[in-house]
Amino acid sequence: MPELPEVETVRRGLEQHVVGRTIDSVRVLHPRAVRRHLAGTADFETALAGRSLDSARRRGKYLWLSVGEDGLLAHLGMTGQLLAVEPQAPLSPHVRIQFAFKDEGPDLRFTDQRTFGHMCLVPDGAELPAPIAHIAPDPFEPSFDPVTLTRRLHQRHTGVKRALLDQSLVSGIGNIYADEALWRAGLHWARPTETLNGPEVSRLLTAVREVLGEALAAGGTTFDDMYVNVDGESGYFERSLAVYGREDEPCLRCGTPVRRDPFMNRSAYSCPRCQPRPRRAHW
């Protein structure tokens, strides 16, 4: 699943493979992939032809390619991939957008089985493209401020995992790394944010940074080949997961079987002993 480490891996691949090149033509094969490009499919195709890609940037799980005054914004959703593929290679079944380049080098192909991801061309703001102005800095950005985050956590009346998944509080964290960070910090996912003390918040932030950093070093987490980098290669962080997807398997710290709870129509994995359920909980 593309969370911060996976998206950053893709951004680096884009930097290597497409930045500095000029688009020749764009073909949208599934209109849903450009549903957030409000001017429509045809406009998306014509507006990008002949434009050069200046840089590849990222905030949280969003990435964008600077195109002059505009930004080609992408979100990978659940199953999105941006692949550099030789132009003569046949189109795989889930290719949604195909970018061909003037230099006749590799295409950029946006592939997305479930079409939760999307791309759009938008004006590039001073710092961020407008559609993602509400996305908070991720924990690796210079503008990330732990003091502000701590204050906002205390103002919230919700569970700590919900807060970690809220991209307007802190970005880049999804279901997998939220569970992993909470396990490392020894905090239960339903712990009310307003009851977290200073040391607990800093323990949590340290855990978040560690988990994201280690996953990035491993090239991300790949399940069922649903995430691959621009070269089509899988990450190998899955083997390092402590709780996510390990229901009934022993906790790596204490051996207690990992528990899976229903959470927001998905799952929360935790160790019942290392992460005791709080008396008061926000589900």
Added chain:
DNA sequence: GCTTGCGCCTGAATGC
């Protein structure tokens, strides 16, 4: 204003 829940989507896994 803040919090919560739904719909979108496909294919693998599971149930009958």
Added chain:
DNA sequence: TGCATTCAGGCGCAAG
């Protein structure tokens, strides 16, 4: 065997 159901998840939006 084959059909139906469930599940996975991020995001935006609507409802409470």
